[in-house]
Amino acid sequence: MPASPSTARAINDRQALRLLQHEGPLTAGQLKQLTGLSRPTVADLVERLTAAGLITVVGESGEQRRGPNARLYGIVTDRAHLAALDVRTEGVFVLVSDLVGRVLAEASVPIGGDTGTGPAVEQAVAAVERTAKEAGADRLHTVGIGAPGLIDPATGDLRDSGGLPAWHRSLAAALQERLPGARVTVENETNLAALAEQREGAARDRDTFVLLWLGHGVGAAVVLDGTLRRGASGGTGEIGFLPVPGTGSLPSATDCDGGFHSLAGAAAIGSLAAECGLPLPATIDGPGAAAVIRGAVAEAGDSGAVHPGGPLVGVTRRSGDSGTAHRGAAHPDGERPAGRFLHALADRIAIGAASVVAVLDPGCVVLGGEVGQAGGPLLAGLVEERLRRMSPLLTEVRASTLGGTAVLRGALLTARDRAQDELFAPRDRN
Known part of the structure; x- marks a missing residue:
């Protein structure tokens, strides 16, 4: 059955808004060309969207003579303001953007481990309010929060997770109370990082991949056929x-010590670096572990594989390789400290990655987080070489291009999508 006139108008409006979102300001003629709609239909939708306050004239095209045909139309970006939060054990990062995701203000607020739940929540909420004020936002339309831990798929709430501060679970409700007009959503940080890598980072050409988050802790996010998979209890990727093998104990339901975390978490990376004789920063958290790896990569060289004694062997690349190096077999015995460290770390990461590959066969694993980004193509290539020896399933390994910023970017993308879905929702605009 053909669409009714009102439905057709709504679909055309949504298409035009999406084009203006992704392509930037356009003339009516450019909208006609990109949508394939007739000139009168485009003229009608421009009039409707302008009357609805969703688009406005933002300039004139240099390719056109002055007049109606030269007018450039763009989205009214201050129609809604958005906030994104990256909630961590030691604090919170906040940014506020306009409707198209342009960052207007941002802040970082440390929250000590001995801070009580009430004061910690107040510090975080106050940071959001200050950042919104700095951005010139009278109100926030949507707030996206990325946090460690499990998200209950039935309620969307952050579940009680051992080892995480209690204020994490109270933050969303407090923001909703202080910002009654805002729509507040919470998502697992690793899932948001995967969304950001897929939209803006290392997995832009992939509908199916696994993000292996390597930072203060470890986690994974699974994207299959373009859809993020959360699992029955929201725990996919834990x-x-x-x-x-290699940890000496087993994890429990409330403690991941003895699991893969004990091989590839920040503390484990610090211990491995010390064993290899590498200098350590004062604090071994996600950024601290990343600093160790950047130093090792710089010492080993970023143009080829690590070879015993220090010389680097050649690197060959395939067309469309996205920077992942294909290297010869590893020979860890007798290497310099940086080489021993990188080979041993690749061994550890490959153990977790091989388990995921054997079950899901994603074809691509992105090493995310601060650690994955710091290791770059060199560490990704070493992990890929090990996977080729451990698994019959061909798997490309890529380094994150967003690193620790991926969670905040994912939270912003989620907030932007939700706000635009509501404001751009198909409706009859007479």
């Missing part, structure tokens, strides 16, 4: 609890 790879830190994966029982693995």
Whole structure:
């Protein structure tokens, strides 16, 4: 059955808004060309969207003579303001953007581990309010929060997770109370990182991939056929609890020590670096572990594989390789400290990655987080070489291009999508 006139108008409006979102300001003629709609239909939709306050004239095209045909139309970006939060054990990062995702203000607020739940929540909420004020936002339309831990798929709430501060679970409700007009959503941080890598980072050409988050802790996010998979209890990707060889114990339901976390978490990376004789920063958290890896990569060289004694062997690349190096077999005996460290770390990461590959066969694993980004193509290539020896399933390994910023970017993308879905929703605009 053909669409009714009102439905057709709504669909055309939504298409035009999406084009203006992705392509930037356009003339009516450019909208006609990109949508394939007739000139009168485009003229009608421009009039409707302008009357609805969703688009406005933002300039004139240099390719056109002055007049109606030269007018450039763009989305009214201050129609709604958005906030994104990256909630961590030690604090919170906040940014506020306009409707198209342009960042207007941002802040970082440390929250000490001995801070009580009430004061910690107040510090975080106050940071959001200050950042919104700095951005010139009278109100926030949507707030996206990325946090560690499990998200209950039935309620969307952050579940009680051992080892995480209690204020994490109270933050969303407090924001909703202080910002009554805002729509507040919470998502697992690793899932948001995967969304950001797929939209803006290392997995832009992939509908199916696994993000292996390597930072203060470890986690994974699974994207299959373009859809993020959360699992029955919201726990897909809790790879830190994966029982693995080499840890000396087993994880429990409330403690991931003894699981993959004990091989590839920040503390484990620090211990491995010390064993290899590498200098350590004062604090071994996600950024601290990343600093160790950047130093090792710089010492080993970023143009080829690590070879015993220090010389680097050649690197060959395939067309469309996205920077992942294909290297010869590893020979860890007798290497310099940086080489021993990188080979041993690749061994550890490959153990967790191989388990995921054997079950899901994603074809691509992105090493995310601060650690994955710091290791770059060199560490990704070493992990890929090990996977080729451990698994019959061909798997490309890529380094994150967003690193630790991926969670905040994912939270912003989620907030932007939700706000635009509501404001751009198909409706009859007479």
